[in-house]
């Protein structure tokens with residue numbers, strides 16, 4: 434399991450200590466985090482920007498427990514700066530620093546940087562932002578130097594494709610389990626590009642709002658079936674994917690440490706009785722709006738694994754929505770608050 | 775005041791759901807005071823489209839007026855906030871304006887990101 438890390442040392446210590454007390458350390462093979470934002474940005478919201486010296490301390494700590502550290506350098510857009518002499522030198526300098534402090538792998542979306550990484554001993558992990566969703570694309574990236582490919586979650590429920598990719602490459606594959614993005618999200622490229630700019634010092638445009646974020650929530654408020662169609666993998670269903678790969682990634686490095694710990698414990702245990710939205714990496718507001726009974730989703734994967742996504746001829750996801758998803762009204766909310774206090 | 779703002783949020787969410795038929799979500803509602811002198815009620819919103827506001831303009835106006843009154847605000851203007859160019863409403867505000875903002879917010883379209891539900895009365 435690859436575990437998100439918000440980037441400050443306290444978080445890593447807490448995650449490791451929780452994993453130890455729950456005997457989950459053996460399930461964790463890696464922590465991943467973003468590096469200093471004044472060097473390069475990343476494809477997601479980043480809450481903390483560690484210095485290189487912080488990264489070294491954290492790498493040393495993780496290595497004590499035989500866990501690897503991955504640094505994400507995955508903006509989908511560098512605005513062309515990587516192809517300037519200054520940009521090239523900066524990236525090369527940065528990769529050298531990361532290599533020297535013992536970072537194990539780099540998650541990257543930009544093909545040019547994948548090639549640059551071939552000169553280093555660190556592993557190259559292709560980001561989900563590269564949208565590898567076919568054997569053809571997987572082979573391109575493997576030939577460029579990928580050691581690991583994080584597959585596009587849009588194919589998480591397409592076992593025919595997953596098996597075809599597995600057959601076509603010899604590098605490791607990784608599946609993201611809890612990304613809550615819309616299936617075939619129309620904002621994906623644009624939103625990653627926006628994050629790439631706003632997480633990079635010196636490139637930040639003064640935007641008047643995150644249009645994609647607002648839209649993404651609103652679509653699901655008006656049409657909750659879209660949450661069911663998102664390609665998440667329930668903790669209970671991970672075993673069905675072991676024919677594809679033993680490597681799974683929990684997403685959500687912009688969430689609180691407690692949320693990450695909770696998610697890690699649940700995915701490591703492979704069992705969850707509660708609101709699925711609590712463990713999905715999606716706008717947290719949705720957790721206060723809908724309750725999706727995870728136990729009622731038992732067996733859906735057997736239907737979805739062969740689903741051809743021709744929704745127009747099928748009502749399965751609507752049926753599942755009706756049976757497993759409830760709108761949380763104020764009465765329910767008040768009762769929940771009472772229970773918790 | 776705590777009770778009033780809690781029930782203001784609930785009332786807004788429940789009534790918008792009834793008016794529109796969608797499970798509109800109000801993640802946050804606040805009672806605000808600005809340095810210029812304006813005071814008001816503001817809420818964040820999810821799932822509301824401009825078309826619904828246009829169709830139910832009067833209902834939404836009455837609702838916001840009631841909520842504002844419950845917080846002792848006498849709103850000069852009520853507006854929906856959206857991203858310029860988009861149909862998505864991300865907030866509703868009822869605001870008692872200071873004298874400077876009264877001038878600035880007059881007219882049908884004082885700012886590109888707002889849709890006026892109740893106009894500032896010209897004097």
Ligand code: SF4
Pocket residue numbers: 662736737740741742743744745747748749750751
């Ligand atoms: S085809 Fe049916 S099961 Fe597959 S995503 Fe569409 S509605 Fe769901």
Ligand SMILES: [Zn+2]
Pocket residue numbers: 510511512626630
């Ligand atoms: Zn760009």
Ligand SMILES: [Zn+2]
Pocket residue numbers: 808810811812871872873874875876
């Ligand atoms: Zn004012």
